Amino acid sequence: MDGVVQLQRQLLDYTTLLFQEGFLNDQFTQLQQLQDETNPDFVVEVVSLFFEDSERLLNELANTLDQQSIDFRKVDSHVHQLKGSSSSIGAQRVQNVCIAFRNFCDAQNTEGCLKCLQQVKNEYALVKNKLETLFQLEQQILAAGGSIPM
């Protein structure tokens, strides 16, 4: 039981840090509140969808920005989607880069777009890593017979 309590404390501390460092915002809490006994894996499933969708969008952004003649409307469309999905799961830092990215698209600024692409890839990789760690902690708690503290 001490082990479970320690894991639960670790999870709470880790989650708090993610909010403090701006990786997640209140929207993530909203997702957790939608999870219940009828849908016990809601958060993991929605976040998994976000991972799949983001990786597809990041690939498409890289391809579109690699063209001789860049279609900025297409770039904007992909960024728009990525902003929508990142805001839906509360991935604040990814969302913030998307806002800047969209401004560079509007200005048809290739250099700005390329910088933003790199930034958004970095932020996505970071939040993915953080969320995977969070879910692993949750699994450890459940495997040890504990419950996830809210």
Add this chain to the structure above:
Amino acid sequence: MKLLNGINSNKKSCQQGISSLGNGDLISDEKLTALVVDSDIICQVLEKAILESQGIQAQVVGSGRDAIDLLASGVNFDLIIIAMVLPIMNGVETTRQIRAMGIRSKMLGVTACSYERERRAFLDAGVDEFIEKPLTPQKLASVLREIRNA
């Protein structure tokens, strides 16, 4: 994946005007009903979950054309939540066509990034209110109050 299966099973039930709850019943008019029109799978899942957490029966379609076909089949909804960015026919044009059909349901326009001109276009097309994604129970609250008091 349970979430995607739940969304996909809506497609046939959407076309038949049958409850998405899977019990084959016609949509009860005891509960409020809502139609989500969004091509983003994450937003579809999230918006449906939020609506159902508020006791609203929700159906989901992924395009403006599917929304119009469903409404033309005679299925009514108290609330239509419609994204601005949709494949082929965007949310603004879809809204215009829905209003031209004489449908007076409450319509809530949603988008990931909004400029004033986009907001204005959506309102002019006929949505009653306009919000930036993500949808949250708090943002939905005033809309639901108006519908319930009507």
